[in-house]
Amino acid sequence: MADPSTYRPAPGEIPVDPGVYRFRDSAKRVIYVGKAKSLRPRLSSYFQDVAALHPRTATMVTTAASVEWTVVSTEVEALQLEYSWIKEFDPRFNVKYRDDKSYPYLAVTLGEEFPRAQVMRGAKRKGTRYFGPYAHAWAIRETLDLLLRVFPVRTCSSGVFKRAGQVGRPCLLGYIDKCSAPCVGRVSAEEHRAIAEDFCDFMAGNTTRFVKRLERDMAAASRSLEFEQAARLRDDLVALGKALEKSAVVLGDGTDADVFALEEDGLEVAVQVFHVRGGRVRGQRGWVAEMDAESVPEIVGHLLQQVYGGESGDSVPREVLVPVLPDEPAAVSTWLGSLRGSAVDLRVPQRGDKRTLLETVQRNAKQSLARHKLARAGDLTARSQALQELQTSLDLAAAPLRVECYDISHIQGSQVVGSMVVFEDGLARKSEYRRFVIRGEQVDDTAAMDEVLTRRFQRYLEERDQASDVELGPDPEAGPDRIDPDTGKPKKFAYPPNLVVVDGGLPQVNAAHAALTALGIDDVAVVGLAKRLEEVWVPGQDYPVILPRTSDGLYLLQRVRDEAHRFAITFHRQRRSKAMTSSALDSIPGLGETRRKALLRHFGSVKRVRAATVEELQEVSGIGPALAATIAAELATAGAPAPAVNLMTGEVLDGD
Template structure:
């Protein structure tokens, strides 16, 4: 815990102008980003007596080790830069809204030759037009099912579409009239795109004109005694009206607005947003956040607007209705107007239908907060209990807030890989995950592999400590500690001679943490006594003695400590054991997925995928029988025929395919002469 007075800027050093500031911790990681109309006034408020600060603010300033700022010209620029840095650095003490669930949207892939209508979740993609988000995916599917009668746009996946093109027959939707079947040429690409654009126009709210046109066509068909066509148009109009009825009319026709409501207590806040387009509720979404800083409702509104419109995924409407106005108001309004390209009315509704609808949004926010607290209260308590139980069982001075777990995966000694997963505060931090391709000839020796992975991970950590001056390479003639890098020595996979090492664990070009910048409080290895001993040996060779270590054996879920003959047995109902199991299982999953990916690429490159009639099951059976692709390549046709399910014709095809492909020569670094191997990748 740092004393804020140790890094407080000197009097008069802070400029009295608009700007954005960053607090960093001892490792250089950005932990808080803020903006201010006057940097001098705002930053001075952080360095008062800790007793006068909000508890969370006090925690932030004692966690920080330095502060820096950037001067900008206007408050609007400060607002934009603050949002950019929050998205880039992901500071732990900033208000960060997270979706309380993944909201689906109706998407039309206009960027494709034959646009497709589908349900999509997650970030918006280029070339896709979105409608929503909706509360439930089934609501989208019901709406699409009604509209396909009138707008028979493609809804099939790329695989189904390609298959229909190859066989020359449409899928079931093409036969029942709910797809125009562009896959078999019933309509041209331009005609199908016109259908997709009409679908988008209808979903965007331009319904009246289209319905009137259909009604006119229906009357003309009846007048011409084309009764079947008139009946079909009548049914189309009914389907469109049923689809429109699913979207409630809440405001006057033509109103475009977003209504934002907030429910909060001292610790958390929930945000609910209703998207109203053309007077109808087109979508709804919600966020929740931990209030890790001292903020009021107006601050929460400002952060919510940044989250909603800053990424460019949501179009700013003419009106944005909020429960409280940001302070100051003018920079936020100017920023919204810039995003929209025209005037935006940001205000609090006072009377009428808009105030009534705001009350409905507020009730939704209150229900969301109550439900979230019901779900999260036990989780927060459980995580704290689990971390403390682990600390007590392993004899640690404090709860391990950062845990790293390592696992080895291979298939009969081939494609040996390892994974490193990170849990912070009991939750997975996937942006910190790493994976390794094992070098050398570790084969099926998990112990050697574990030693190599721990060595590589912590050697990189020491290298970055060296860059900050926290650890120095011994001078010439001085005996280095075991595992330390000798002056001028180049370790495999490390920085080569002539390459620059930027000072500090944060890359000065991107501002992001380096790959192994932060040490864990606890290292967990998947395995028992041998794996733990190998990991301990790797740490000792590097001179690291401030990181706790344990292993979790799968058979009896025993916790092994270095140098101990007997394991630590946690109760089966222990929350600490549950957390260790989750960490271990996540490391195993991450390693398996990487190993399968490498094996799949190797199989694809082997030539077996081009053998007619040889599927995935028999490819795996061949490799399992012979143990490796090299042995399979050396096998005769008769030997291949001994594999269950492989006939002579298939065996001859396999032998011919492998004979026509010679193993690729390893890549060589032309400057060093070393064989290039896979390095650590995210």
């Protein structure tokens, strides 16, 4: 691995102009391409302390052996040149924030004498009208099949069309009236073109006039007693209705827009985009990519550049809606406008239908990432690989078949709770999850972590000692029996983990390690996972362990950490909600939940309970004379107004 200082440009050598730069390895291969509004500060950021860089960036600068740059006039030119070089060199450290699929379009070849409707992929051709993109070709064929009843445009290939003309007999679609059969002269070229243009108008969103025309024709046929024709027109209306259902109106103003949403977890990012044309969702695309940027605006910039960089101008809509604006939004908007040939509105919708649509796309992105993670978690090979990677990277004696992760949740030191989640063989074991209420108030994270681990492992030691003293399993040589004989289930804290993970950096790791050491436990490994750079901290080490961003081991640690965080947050919210809704009855000794409910059911409110006499309180089932007197005394004290005090002297004033 190269030292970045060996090829760092001399001070003042890098210009301050906008431009594009390339990092090359020792074999002169381009491994990274980037752009900058000002080259000097951007390139200088790569030559700081390697430990402070993003892990992927750190790997890149230590792999590179040289850097070069090209100055351009504007930021827009930098965008264009960067995309050209990425496409030319395919650098290994440039993450592709788009999928590698060619998405299908519904195309009508208006440039031909007899226009044809078909599915098309790849580069767009002159004289052809496109609709989409669609997620699947079968979605296009399904829509086309419905619309051919009303717009019987030609769909056959040139060879089939020519052969039908030679034999004077149309294909099957011509016989079932799903093609106007221009091949055999059933309609003229002009009439067929008119059908194709009507089809394009309908697909473009001008649907109302066709629906009304069919309704008029159906009513006229019915009045003329031409019931067969009326029935056919009715079926045509049904077909149009089904086609419209497949692309429901989401924006009433007929907007053309692409709506993007992202969901990231620090390692990967899920992208979803809805293509809205004429106010209707014509297509949806989604994919998951590796994340190499530290900020969402940077990802958005790369995403727009890669999605639109290889497209023709008519693929760029009038509006591009994003969750956050990219870095240098004016330059990106100008670049998109140059592709389209007119202005492009790049913005974040704040309210109304467009904001609602963006939230829908965001939900799709979130679900897409969840499905991706679930599929990866369910892969037995990936789980095995993850456990082996953790064993190797953390220098463990054996693969960590049981991993426990701990997290602390609170708001400014109040309602402090802890969580413990368990993963066995790389899968969540929810029956083993535990929750802890931290004793006392205003404790910091490290003290709370120390208490949680101490309580958990004290219970483990107690249950281990009890089992070894009085309960041996069926095989005495196998050691103490950790199964509860009454329930047949494992005891709550009977099994020790192979690996303890804490949510945090070195302070949290040291606190966890100190807690285990104080209990005399030295056979359980402890690590911490810090959120910002996903660094793995080990007790007593000044530098973290850096796992590759694509590592299955890091992915497992991240899933465990996120689950512990979710479990802690959920418990904290429950406690906070209960504290906010508690009443004066909660603190009365001897008054449990059942009797509290009985009192409220009988009197209707705490105010009426407070106003009740001791005799009236005894009328409630379960409330005896002693408890009734206690309730009356406690509520009288709790409801008494605070005495008035002279602020100058501190003297308690008389209460009249």
